[in-house]
Amino acid sequence: MNRRPWVLGTVAALVFVFLYAPIVWLAIASFNSSRSLSRISGVSTQWYEELFRDTRVLESLQLTLQLALASAVISTVIGTLAAFGLRRAFPGRGLWTVLLSLPLVVPEVVMGVAMLGFFVKLAGIPLGFGALLFAHVAFSLSFVVVVVRSRVSGMDVRMEEAAADLGASPLVVFRTVTLPLVAPAVVAGAAFAFLLSFDDVVISSYLTGVGSTTLPVFVYAQASKRGISPEIVALSTLMVAATALLLVIGVVVASWRARRAGSTAQLV
Amino acid sequence: MLRRWLKANALLTPTGLWLGIFLIAPLALVVQFSFATRDTGVARAVLPWTTQAYLTALDPAFLPIFGRTLVYAVATTVACLVLGFPLAWFIARHGGRYRTVLLAAVLIPFWSSYLARIYAWKALLDGEGLVNTVLGWVGLDRDGGFLLTHGAVVLGLTYGFLPFMVLPLYVACERFDFRLVEASYDLGHGRVSTFFRIVLPGVLTGVLAGSLLVLVPAAGDFVTPKLLGGVDQSTFGSVIDDQFRGGNNWPLGSAMAVLLLVLVVLVLVLRGKRGEDVL
Numbered sequence: 189m190n191r192r193p194w195v196l197g198t199v200a201a202l203v204f205v206f207l208y209a210p211i212v213w214l215a216i217a218s219f220n221s222s223r224s225l226s227r228i229s230g231v232s233t234q235w236y237e238e239l240f241r242d243t244r245v246l247e248s249l250q251l252t253l254q255l256a257l258a259s260a261v262i263s264t265v266i267g268t269l270a271a272f273g274l275r276r277a278f279p280g281r282g283l284w285t286v287l288l289s290l291p292l293v294v295p296e297v298v299m300g301v302a303m304l305g306f307f308v309k310l311a312g313i314p315l316g317f318g319a320l321l322f323a324h325v326a327f328s329l330s331f332v333v334v335v336v337r338s339r340v341s342g343m344d345v346r347m348e349e350a351a352a353d354l355g356a357s358p359l360v361v362f363r364t365v366t367l368p369l370v371a372p373a374v375v376a377g378a379a380f381a382f383l384l385s386f387d388d389v390v391i392s393s394y395l396t397g398v399g400s401t402t403l404p405v406f407v408y409a410q411a412s413k414r415g416i417s418p419e420i421v422a423l424s425t426l427m428v429a430a431t432a433l434l435l436v437i438g439v440v441v442a443s444w445r446a447r448r449a450g451s452t453a454q455l456v
Numbered sequence: 457m458l459r460r461w462l463k464a465n466a467l468l469t470p471t472g473l474w475l476g477i478f479l480i481a482p483l484a485l486v487v488q489f490s491f492a493t494r495d496t497g498v499a500r501a502v503l504p505w506t507t508q509a510y511l512t513a514l515d516p517a518f519l520p521i522f523g524r525t526l527v528y529a530v531a532t533t534v535a536c537l538v539l540g541f542p543l544a545w546f547i548a549r550h551g552g553r554y555r556t557v558l559l560a561a562v563l564i565p566f567w568s569s570y571l572a573r574i575y576a577w578k579a580l581l582d583g584e585g586l587v588n589t590v591l592g593w594v595g596l597d598r599d600g601g602f603l604l605t606h607g608a609v610v611l612g613l614t615y616g617f618l619p620f621m622v623l624p625l626y627v628a629c630e631r632f633d634f635r636l637v638e639a640s641y642d643l644g645h646g647r648v649s650t651f652f653r654i655v656l657p658g659v660l661t662g663v664l665a666g667s668l669l670v671l672v673p674a675a676g677d678f679v680t681p682k683l684l685g686g687v688d689q690s691t692f693g694s695v696i697d698d699q700f701r702g703g704n705n706w707p708l709g710s711a712m713a714v715l716l717l718v719l720v721v722l723v724l725v726l727r728g729k730r731g732e733d734v735l
Contacts, residue, residue, distance in 0.1 A: 193550055200546035203539050204561065207618070210576030211565045213586070217579065225579035266470040273467030278460050284468055286724075287475060293668060293720050295676020297693040298486070298713040299479070301700045305489060305710075306482035326478040329471055338627060383563075387570050389679055394700070407571050408679070416575040424572035431567035435560050 211428055218422040225421065235418040236426075242419055244406070249423070252386060252403040255317065259324035260382040266325075267332030267381075268374055271340050274333070291330040296390040299327060304394040316397030323395055324385040331384060332377035339373030483717070489710035509711035518695065525692040528606070529675035532613040533621075536670045537663065539614065540621035544662070548629035555630075562622050574612060574683050581608055581684075604686040612680040617673060621666035628662025672720050692716060 221230030239245060270288065274281060291299070303323050307313040313322070347369070351361045389404040396405050407420050491505045547558045565573065580587050583601035591597045602608050636658065640650040656663070678693035692712065699709025 193546075196542055196546050197550065199542040203543045203618075206539065206615070207562065207565050210573045210580065210615070211568060213576045213580055214568065214572055217576070225575060226582055226584050266474065269467045270471035273464045276460060276464065278457075278464045280461070281464070284472070287472065287480075289724075291475070291479060293672045293724065294479075294483070295673055295693065295716055295720070297676045297678060297696050298716055299482075301696060301709060301713055302482035302486045303478065304700065305485050305706070306478075310481070310485055322474075322478045325474060329474065333471070383567065387566070389570060390677075404569060404571060407569060411571060411575065416572060420569060420572055421575075424568035428564060428568045431564050435557070435564065439557055 214421050215425045215428070218418065218425040220418070223418055225416065225418075235422040239419040239422045245403070245419060245423065248401050248403045248406045251317070251400060255320055255324060255402060256382045256385040258321055259328055259385040260378045262321075263325045263328040263332050263381045264374060264378040267329045267377060268336050268370070270329070271333050271336035274337055275340050288330050288333050291327045292334070296327075296388075299323070300391040300394040303391065307395065314397060315395050316400040319395045319397070320392060320400070320402065323391055324388065327388075327391060328381035328384045331380045335377040335380060336370060336373045339370050343369055486710045486713050486717075489706050490714045492707045492710075494705055494707050509705075509707040510715075512708050513711040513715060521690055521692060521695055524689065525675055528609055528613060528681065528691065529671050531610045532617060532674040533667050533671045535610060535614040536618050536621035537667065540618055540625050540666065541663075544622050544625035544629050548626055548632070549634055559623075559626060562619055566619060570616065571679075571683075573615070574680060577608075577612055577615065578603060578684065581611075603684065604689075606685070606689070609681045609685040609689055612684040613674050613677060616677070616680060617670040620669040620673070624665040624669065625659065625662040628659040628665075632658045668723060672723065675719070676716060 216228060217225050218235055219231050219233065220228050221232035221234070270284075274284060274288075303319070303326075304315075307315060307319045307322075313319050343366075348361050348365050351365045352358070356364070387404060388402075389408050392402045393405050393408065396402060401409075407416065410417060411420075490509050491507065493504055493506050493508070543562070547555055547562075551558050579585055581602040582588070583599070583603075585601055588597045588601045632655070636654050637650060640654045645653065675691075676693045678691055678697050681689045681691045682694060693716075696709050696712045696716070699705045699712065
């Protein structure tokens with residue numbers, strides 16, 4: 189596997205083709221002049237124009253973004269604390285690990301129906317933004333913990349000890365040494381949480397209330413009636429393009445800073 | 457020691473409370489529902505306690521659905537391993553300073569709507585779609601395309617869950633000491649022998665963690681089978697969904713959810729401690 193890296197490289201490239209095929213197709217279809225997603229009949233930007241006129245889509249997009257942002261902030265803050273809590277061995281850590289890995293493995297449909305029953309029958313929490321937020325944090329938390337924990341456990345404790353030996357208070361050590369070291373993982377965890385919330389269909393579909401339909405639920409309801417609308421295709425294309433652009437900017441900035449610092453780029 | 461215990465628990469408490477209230481309590485409620493008697497009211501499940509729902513859930517009529525779900529989940533896991541391993545290995549071994557970028561590139565497609573991607577696959581796979589057209593050039597096309605087949609469902613599930621396989625595999629590969637492979641070659645082992653004796657044991661935690669992260673959600677998913685497989689490919693997940701959304705039989709849906717949970721716990725127990733590092 190090492191003597192012929194091109195074999196491996198080809199396989200890896202094919203997997204990337206698999207990952208990007210539907211995305212590229214969406215991008216092409218978003219400029220299609222007809223509604224069809226399978227047959228390209230001409231070039232047009234009408235779906236983008238309709239997207240920006242469609243208030244229902246824009247409103248649910250806004251709600252979805254607010255929800256994803258709030259969910260990402262909460263789960264990143266308390267999830268990061270939890271990741272630090274698991275840093276050193278203590279009695280009961282195994283139990284905590286099991287609890288924290290539960291949301292990773294409980295099937296979404298089970299979580300969805302369980303939360304529906306809980307919110308409606310036991311807690312009396314009305315379906316809608318609040319219920320969605322509670323649920324989204326619950327299923328995103330573990331991803332934050334996993335991502336941050338892997339960075340925390342790989343950290344060199346001696347750097348913090350050195351700072352403390354040099355007279356820094358615990359708070360200063362945390363702010364100037366610990367936090368910068370874990371920052372990339374915290375950012376990655378936050379991105380994960382945001383994305384999980386932003387794209388969730390199954391759990392959200394049980395918890396949306398009147399006037400608080402998230403975009404994926406809206407799309408699902410619409411699509412199961414008459415197929416996916418070309419506006420959504422246009423919106424998806426915009427979202428991928430924006431993410432790709434952010435990544436490119438990140439890479440450029442990182443390599444520019446690395447060149448200035450005279451070392452190789454260290455991103456995450 | 458006590459101080460350390462207190463500090464750790466203080467840090468873990470917010471997360472513990474959140475999961476306790478919004479995940480564990482709901483799951484406990486589902487267990488209670490599963491023993492309830494069905495009521496004709498608006499999705500109301502009331503006492504007395506009965507095991508009726510479990511008897512219904514274990515009815516042989518549901519057997520084909522269980523079987524189909526299991527086949528989909530296992531096939532998806534295997535497909536994710538076959539595709540994910542070379543990718544994770546390549547990024548860890550040959551990615552160089554672009555490793556993070558390549559890893560991010562794995563995730564970028566997932567920043568678009570999941571449903572839009574599934575519909576893109578629908579368009580690519582249908583009779584007039586690109587896949588069928590290209591296959592037609594070499595005479596491998598199929599009447600009506602590849603939609604509504606088991607293959608389409610497994611493809612959709614594999615597509616959806618691949619990152620959950622790639623990430624833990626990548627973490628395991630990154631920790632793997634690649635010099636061991638050289639050493640194995642130098643000691644006269646071939647590629648196959650090196651793979652099974654050196655590489656696989658070395659990244660086993662990643663393989664186990666990734667398989668778990670793919671197998672369980674794939675067994676519960678119902679959106680992908682519904683959209684790519686059609687009405688005849690109902691799965692365990694879609695039956696549960698029907699009981700809560702349409703059928704109004706919460707006890708039966710709950711009993712099935714509990715059975716799915718038991719399966720998860722069994723897999724977790726079987727996994728033992730090996731995957732713990734990564735998960």
